[in-house]
Amino acid sequence: MRTGLTSILLILVCFLSNSSLSSKNLKTGNGYAYTDFRDALSASENGDTIYVYPGSYKGNFLIDKSVTIIGKDSPVFDGENNGTVITIEAPGVAILDVIIKNSGKLLDREDAGILVKTDNVNIQRNKLISVLFGIYFRQADNGRIKDNLIEGKKNLDVPRRGDLFRAWYCKGLLIENNTLSYGRDFIIWFSHGITIKKNKIKGARYGLHFMYSADSRILQNSVTYSSVGMYLMYSKNLTIEKNLIAYNRGASGFGIGLKDLDNTELRENVIADNRVGIFIDNSPRNYDTYMKYTGNVIAYNETGVNVLSSLHNSKFKKNSFIENYQQAVLTRGQEAKNDYWEQNFWSNYSGYDEDKDGSGDIPYGQDQVFENLIEEKPNLKILLYSPAVSTLSYAADAFPVLKPEPVLIDKAPSIHSILPSGIIQIKNGGSIKFLSFALVLLLMSAGSLVLFRFKNSIVNKRNGSHR
16 A cells, blocks of 8 residues: 555656656747747747747737746737737736736726736736726636736726726735726725735725625725725725825715725724715624724824714724814714724814823813814815804803714823824825825914913903902
């Protein structure tokens, strides 16, 4: 029995060795054995490597063998504005260091730079330029998409562009350190176990869009200058951590939109200068699931958090709400005295910390009259930081009967804000804009503080004169 097993192992080792020895290196380009890439591909076998040297290789290409394609000095695969440039149908293919450009522009045909229809494909260090759909994984598992630059067709209106990246019924994809711009969406459909890490996404409709997906991680990405930063829908078991979501001010302008999610955590993200920082619609969806928001910075948005539905099984803990026009907008009728809000920093908190334990000694309650008016009449935002708002706040303080009931209460608000580490940096001037905007708001806040102190001094003098 042992002799038989030994024989089988020897046969297997010999087979693998012969397979390794039989793999070839083929070279294509001017002055090499194959001047046409198709000829090299036709002559190749599974396991071979094709080195592609400088030149322009025109047309549409089908990769139906398990080969590795390596570009030398930036060869170009040019689709000449017709169809999908490269289609991959063999497992284990790798495409490295090439330029792929000029796909077709028909949305109903889903013309793409690269279409992947099989498993274990590696797409790395490529440039895809003027493509309708960028990289499209269709029922293809365990792919690696790393260090690519993907640009859509800039001359098309956003609704006519394709998705810069699309996954459809996939598992186990790693999408890391890619730069994507000028497309429609980055979308994950019906997929599981996806990791999206350290990508830079800019100028899209939905920077990142999840539909009916699960068990995935979104880590250290930057999503900027899009209509919506992230919109995550009908999904579960997601982790969104250490992302920068900023300057998303389209028609809806959500930094992050959450709809019908379950068991999802947002941790240590910076969500800044969007129209709405976090938009929450029926999340969690099921009563036995949860949503957690921990250590996020939600700053300089028109609205920090906008909640359309109940926050059952939700927890906002140790987040920093900094100078949002409205820190939070919640649907009416919610019970403010709950445990949804805990140890968050609120830039408009006017309490104190006498025992120096890092938490305010009196609860934070959002009960400002003007915030309630804005909720009913959004056009009143034009009056923000005007003397009219200060006068209204003064009247509410002087006559408590005017004070509305608080829409939220944080029983032990933090005195200190926290900026998460490991946030991806952007180099296109966005950070300068962010700091300039922050400086203006801080000056406005300082002016409001002076007015507040002046008002208090008047009240104190009046109280003294009445004694």
